[in-house]
Amino acid sequence: MMETEVKNAFDSGDTAWVLICAALVMLMTPGLAFFYGGLVKRKNILGILMQCFIILAALSIQWVLFGYSLAFAPGKGFWGGFGWFGLKGVGLEPYADYSATIPHQAFMIFQAMFAIITPALIIGAFAERMKFSAFLIFTLLWATFVYDPIAHWVWGTGGWLKNLGALDFAGGTVVHINAGIAALVTAMVIGRRNCYEKYVSPPHNLPFTVLGAALLWFGWFGFNAGSALGANGLAVNAFVVTNTSAAAAALSWAFLDWKFNGKPTLLGTVSGAVAGLVAITPAAGFVGVGAAMIIGLLVSVFCFVSVSFIKPRFGYDDSLDAFGIHGIGGIWGAIATGLFATRVINPAGSNGFFCGNPRQLWIQLAAVAATAAYAFIVTFAIYKLVDGVIGVRVAGKEESMGLDLTQHNERAYTMLE
Amino acid sequence: MKLIIAIIQPHRLEQVKEQLYKAEVNLITVNEVLGHGRQKGIDEVYRGFKETGNLMRKIRLEIAVNDNFVEPTVNAIMKGAQSGETGDGKIFVLPLESCVRIRTGERGWVAIG
Numbered sequence: 230m231m232e233t234e235v236k237n238a239f240d241s242g243d244t245a246w247v248l249i250c251a252a253l254v255m256l257m258t259p260g261l262a263f264f265y266g267g268l269v270k271r272k273n274i275l276g277i278l279m280q281c282f283i284i285l286a287a288l289s290i291q292w293v294l295f296g297y298s299l300a301f302a303p304g305k306g307f308w309g310g311f312g313w314f315g316l317k318g319v320g321l322e323p324y325a326d327y328s329a330t331i332p333h334q335a336f337m338i339f340q341a342m343f344a345i346i347t348p349a350l351i352i353g354a355f356a357e358r359m360k361f362s363a364f365l366i367f368t369l370l371w372a373t374f375v376y377d378p379i380a381h382w383v384w385g386t387g388g389w390l391k392n393l394g395a396l397d398f399a400g401g402t403v404v405h406i407n408a409g410i411a412a413l414v415t416a417m418v419i420g421r422r423n424c425y426e427k428y429v430s431p432p433h434n435l436p437f438t439v440l441g442a443a444l445l446w447f448g449w450f451g452f453n454a455g456s457a458l459g460a461n462g463l464a465v466n467a468f469v470v471t472n473t474s475a476a477a478a479a480l481s482w483a484f485l486d487w488k489f490n491g492k493p494t495l496l497g498t499v500s501g502a503v504a505g506l507v508a509i510t511p512a513a514g515f516v517g518v519g520a521a522m523i524i525g526l527l528v529s530v531f532c533f534v535s536v537s538f539i540k541p542r543f544g545y546d547d548s549l550d551a552f553g554i555h556g557i558g559g560i561w562g563a564i565a566t567g568l569f570a571t572r573v574i575n576p577a578g579s580n581g582f583f584c585g586n587p588r589q590l591w592i593q594l595a596a597v598a599a600t601a602a603y604a605f606i607v608t609f610a611i612y613k614l615v616d617g618v619i620g621v622r623v624a625g626k627e628e629s630m631g632l633d634l635t636q637h638n639e640r641a642y643t644m645l646e
Numbered sequence: 647m648k649l650i651i652a653i654i655q656p657h658r659l660e661q662v663k664e665q666l667y668k669a670e671v672n673l674i675t676v677n678e679v680l681g682h683g684r685q686k687g688i689d690e691v692y693r694g695f696k697e698t699g700n701l702m703r704k705i706r707l708e709i710a711v712n713d714n715f716v717e718p719t720v721n722a723i724m725k726g727a728q729s730g731e732t733g734d735g736k737i738f739v740l741p742l743e744s745c746v747r748i749r750t751g752e753r754g755w756v757a758i759g
Contacts, residue, residue, distance in 0.1 A: 429692065429696075429697050431690055431692055431697060486691070489694070490694060491689075491691070492691070494692070496692055496693060497693065500693060533694070536693045536694060537693060537694025537695075538694070541695075550693060
């Protein structure tokens, strides 16, 4: 029987761990939906939840049809091509280049969850003003022409940044810098929300935001520790440093708020935790707990400055700070990986600047620059294309009425009964 | 007949109700409203963005009374809601033209009690 052969080919502990981690990462997208949903006005929360949920559905299909092939099929430096179209040849045997001890499809479905959450992160930039139809087309094009190629560059067999030796354990470059830069571009081209000049709209439900942040923290154990692709010491290291960085960054932001805004805010504290999770993502498999603390403490400083000073200074309306937290946090994480990486933690990795290998820092910077430049240009092109064909922004009146009613014919909260 | 409208601090509602019941005023409508008077709102800060002079949560009471109940009602609200700090609220007394009890169709002063 085939079954015994398949059984012997993989490690059951590793497989169980990666499947559970895939489920943990899946939960991050609805978690993100609540993180973002609580921050918008009450008339727009369903719009956010719907965008996140439809991404979960649409990209699950895109991924098994051709997304996985574009990102991971062994190919040229740019992308993987269509060799694994419809998961052709992606079976239950391990594929040793990516993971020798788990079925190939376990790796594929784990990666699917990353491909899903990445475009969902961008939603924070254009929240409360994008047409649903335009959003759907934009997202599918972005996943195909931005996410899939960059995932290939960094993680795919033959990818040029992988060959260069760039370190990205769980997606700091592929997920966070990529989505963060896309967020900056879309926020700039779509323009500010109508209310922006007149008043700051307070979050309509901060408890939702905290619930979402907690789900993100929880799911991030799957994201980072799962990226070890096995139930092993490296996974434990990633788990521990992930938690440590999130904690340090939450404390750091709370104290920054206390010092500069008078009181420690809950929104600041949970924003810090998310920033800490972002920053440790590329480093989780290469650094120890001390470095994780420094990474976490400092990421909140950079993100705090970005959202409180740089954003108002330049006047772009990155509504929920997708760039300010994921972009800035991701860039710091990629650089920090080049600073603090050590082969003591991961013999398969590289040493960083502080372990006597300054070259790694330059490689990390090159990866950041290449990713940011590519994401910037192609996101801009996709946006302009969609805008030219169907128009991206809702009409002013629709924006005032809210996306829940105008895009979905529903409202989140009833007044009566 | 008068319509008494009072804006009070939310945390004073229970005390005001207690005083009203003592004064045998048992009919009351309560709304949650936003507003501020001389007392300015508290600044709110979201990721470094300050929002100043916010509207604060208040409770608005509506009580329709016959003329002989105006003073007891106003006094009861005062007793329950007064702390001496800014933000305690206001009481407005308006003339009331008519009143109909829907269940019976009674009109005028009998309909109020």
